Amino acid sequence: MRSPDSIPSTPHHPAPRVIAVASGKGGVGKTSVSINLAAALVNAGQRTLLLDTDLGLANVDVMLGLSPRFTLADVFAGRCELRDTVLEGPNGLMIVPAASGKRHMTELTPQQHVGLVHAFSELDLPIDTMVVDNAAGLADGVLTFCQAAQEVVVVVCDEPASVTDAYALIKVLSRERGVARVQVLANQVQHPVEGKQLFDKLERVTSRFLDVTLNYLGAIPRDEWLRRAVQRQESVVDAFPSSPSALAFRDIGRRSRQWQSPAAPRGHVEFFIERLIGTPANSPTRSAAA
Template structure:
């Protein structure tokens, strides 16, 4: 089957610090997009402490570590997860995977142009922090979501991440998602804290994507190794994730490459010209 020439929407999920629920956000956003009719691939780029496969109860035969070791091709790592979600797993406990060169990170991005999968959206789960790989994968996406929670270090580190993305990688638009909030107003307050600082010091536009409530059902779903939107669809967090996915689905589609490293670059280069020569 020939993949469609339409551009792929790539959404990078990141956080300044660990422990804010970023991977749970990635898993449930991907499942919500899938359930909304988007053919979706979930890519784990937490190259040293990967856990997407664990969260979904999957047992990968190959991971990205095998790709870099030359044991398989990128396409060999693609697994089918729940409801037909495609998953590309990374490796856990492989310290050398955290020491890849900038050129290797860019090479992984470019490898996706050769991946013949008919997908509409890819969700990229990044490692926490501001390592080179995180910056490259966020730079290569059309949209970046930064996950924060109500801890001073989370907000401070989120600002640090946004600052480096903006000043070093030219990212000028970031979506903020508040996680584990006690009430909706808390999420808006977290966003406003970040916006006050970024508007003073950075050339970046922040959007408020919404908030995910602290939810016992979400904790239970993690124990069951399922997405909460699948395990407990009526849970408060599931409702919130579906709303987040709906908003993400309304973002403007990519119009073409921005001129630097990007995922699925081939599908961003003149789809009409490609189909005419096919």
């Protein structure tokens, strides 16, 4: 594993596309989706950063068998800069890990969440796409990180609570944070038809009560190869590239690459805002995240 200092950096890169992965309910495979989407993008030639923002129960590094020297907890404590947390994972995937078991990280203020978003203006790495793995639920950090992304992917599975909680998340994102478009990904489905039925169920209620557009991103099948990949601490895209779930993730990655990169700021909190404006950031990372 190379150190962050060996990762090449060139000044003033254009702003990457930022994709936030979220779910109303825990246990729907959101982190697995984040990891495999990021892996699929890397394998397609996209320079990709995977950011773990599950600030209290982070597990991206564990699921990929990595041992970070620094995490976001060290950034907030002033022990390192954001750039120092960057790990290089499989096939050059860049990863910013959060901390697990750090209760104070779950108690950050809204201003600190915004500060973390702004700190990415100084992370001057050549990135095409950043995938943000959020905590489950409606916490302020989840809402801020979703608002700061260009695309929000909400993961659902075939459980009544998953659909209900996904609707609750979409409602809050729409009404409180101005998110106007959400991508819906059905996970752990037995048959592709099941995924479309889940989307239709969610879309019917949102179209009645919310001013938000839902797009069906696709479905990931439940298969044994995905479980084996988790046990091996690898993405299924890398471990078993011909498996049904790996093929589905590659298709999701292909669709996401067709989304437009940001051309200009949208007027609210946003990742890589200084790159969108076209001027370098002025404030130090450490103070931005403090």
